Amino acid sequence: MVDTAPAASAEERDAWLALVLAGGAIASRQMLLTLHGSAAAALSAGPAAWLAAGCDDAQRAALAQPPSGPLRHARRWLEAAGHHFIGWDHPAYPPLLRESPQPPLALFVAGEPALLAHPGVAIVGSRRPSAGGRDHAGVFAEALAQAGLAVVSGLAAGIDAAAHEAALGHAAGLTLAILGTGPDVPYPARHAALQARMAREGAVASEYPPGTPARAGQFPSRNRIVAGLTLGTLVVEAAHRSGALITARLAGEAGREVFAIPGSIHNPMARGCHRLIRDGATLVESADDVLAVLGPLAASRIAPLRGTPAAPIEVAGRDTGRPPLPANPDYQRLWQALGHDPIPMDSLVQRTGLTAAALSSMLLAMELEGRVVVRHGRYMRYP
Structure with missing residues (x-):
């Protein structure tokens, strides 16, 4: 299912896919959309207009001749049931993500796209957590899901997977994974079954087109979406050099709340959390500590609709x-x-x-x- 517009034409769909597949700086492609009003109009505007919007040489070449193989693959993926595309100009584009410093141009979503607009909390941490850290991730995720928040993470090994699984295990739990690969590429590969279950019972989203393999630079970029999509980020366990700390930093830069669970001074996986707490993150010992901060923020997101x-x-x-x-x-x-x-x-x-x-x-x-x-x-x- 393609969600570029209520009745998106094949031309508009393919134009959107061409814009995404062009890669490179997002700002120039957003400028094209702003100046020309639609993806099809932006694509047909031609090289001079692309240059005026700030597109570089590689982007202009890709817009002039979109890669046929990836374009066909993306079309086939979008034709399957439960698959969605949410472009920058779509009314279903998550408002909170739009307010973040570097929002993605578009998102490919498998599962329930409305979850992206649901108030949520990111739970992140080490790929090699201690047994206690894994338990903490599950306990916090289940309690926060029970309270009505969506649990968001990156489907990575360790803390991410433990948080997703705990949210799925609760009858009313909502959980959303943001991938650093295409929406059809499980990473790590052993999470294929978990990713499929999340697409059935929650949602899986990526800014990368279907078929995109894992590349190192894509995961820090993925982290900005995890941080920007949520009201706050909870770091369960993290070493001094950790991707979870990148997510926490991006959350702070986006004006979102940052929480950290303290640990033993002898646990190297607790040192990143201690550093965050020294730098101003909120120390939390239970899910109630997180809800005390995020509860009013979640309510404020829904108050305008109620009036x-x-x-x-x-x-x-x-x-x-x-x-x-x-x-x-x-x-x-x-x-x-x-x-x-x-x-x-x-x-x-x-x-x-x-x-x-x-x-x-x-x-x-x-x-x-x-x-x-x-x-x-x-x-x-x-x-």
């Missing part, structure tokens, strides 16, 4: 009192569309006529009120 002041997420459990359903007709339509059997986001979009991004925020509000339950990415009225 009411934001109410904080309950730290020690959800409020059981249910406020009246808002008079907003969109909420009324959504409530009528929900039943007592779990249904996927695609069905709610069809029944209500609302965008997945809007529905995601509304559903989070209703979930926090105890009105809606989420089971493996499907929604139902609370019994």
Whole structure:
């Protein structure tokens, strides 16, 4: 499924893919889109317009003659059920990511694209954690997922995988992986089954086209999306030189919260966390410490849709009192569309006529009120 527009033409789809496959600096391609209004118009504007927008020699050559093999591969991937493309100009592009310093031009998504707009927390750390660190990742991820936040990480070995698995293990858990490869390339390869499960029950996203193999420089770039997509980043365990510290730094640069779990002074995997705490990260000992900070931020993301002041997420459990359903007709339509059997986001979009991004925020509000339950990415009225 291609999500470049409500009724995207094959020409617009291929133009978008050509822009992505051109690679290089994102700013110049964003400028092309801004100046010309659509991917097809940007592609047909020609070499002089590409140069004026700041495209370099390699980008102009790729736009003039898009690589046919990768283009065919991307087309085939997008034709499969559950596969989506969200371009910079699409209404479903995650608002929080758009506000980050270096947002990607587009995202390829396998699974539920609305998860990208759901308030979330990044959980990152060592690829070779201690047994205690792995346990901490699972405990925090499960508790944060139970509280209604999406757990976001990079599907790497160690802490990332432990966080994803714990979120998937909770009945209402939501989890999203951001890859440093194409959306169809598991890395490490032994995570192929976990990645497939996440695409079924959550979402997997990448800025890299299908078929893109693992390359060292792509993973730090992936980390900026993990940091920019979430309200805060929790570092569970990290050595002095660690990709998790890059994610934490990028989160701080994006104005997001940074949390770190302290450890033994004898554990080399705790030294990165201690360094973060010395530099101003919030020391946390339980998921409640994270929720105390992120709860109000999550509520503030959904308050504009309700038209009411934001109410904080309950730290020690959800409020059981249910406020009246808002008079907003969109909420009324959504409530009528929900039943007592779990249904996927695609069905709610069809029944209500609302965008997945809007529905995601509304559903989070209703979930926090105890009105809606989420089971493996499907929604139902609370019994």
